[in-house]
Amino acid sequence: MKIVLLGYMASGKSAIGSVLANKLKIQFMDLDAYIEEKEQLSIATIFEKKGEIYFRKIEGDYLLELLNLKKDIVLSVGGGTPCYGRNMKLIETNSISFYLKASIQTIFERLQSNKSQRPLVASIDKENLKEYIAKHLFERVAFYEKAKHTILVDKKNIFEIVNEIKRLL
Ligand code: S3P
16 A cells, blocks of 8 residues: 655645554655765755756656555655646555645645745745745646545644544545
8 A cells, every 4th residue: 555645835735644554553654865866965955956856757756666565555745746747647546645725824834844845935034934835736736636535634743634634644
């Protein structure tokens, strides 16, 4: 069984994924962490030195690699992963997927204090951040909504969310 958690930046994919995997006693993997380990570079450095097009190419390659592993995993993917190439098709056909749906306000609050390592938003001022998120999310939501299940994450703690996911498995 492969469980994929997807959603916008700062929707809690990695934190929720590691608690969920722990509860299910299967391995947790994070696509960004896997890319960093394989490339021996941080995501921010890959964007800076090699560019976003290169990042999207290897992101798709490593996603395929992880979905082809012969073991059960909980996998959290990057905010953009479902929106490029055939990634969402691969996720749909090879996993049970969950869209962790956070509101613009929640994402805005979380990203304000947590955007320096995220190259797409690192240089956006606080005054423009909310508008950026709203537009960007609007472009991406059609991909996210292809997930098998949607979990609303606003105002819930990690354990409530994990239990909700477990009930749907
Ligand atoms: C991205 C999200 C990031 C990371 C990269 C690009 C995106 O992952 O993959 O910075 O396009 O939304 P998180 O969603 O874990 O921040």
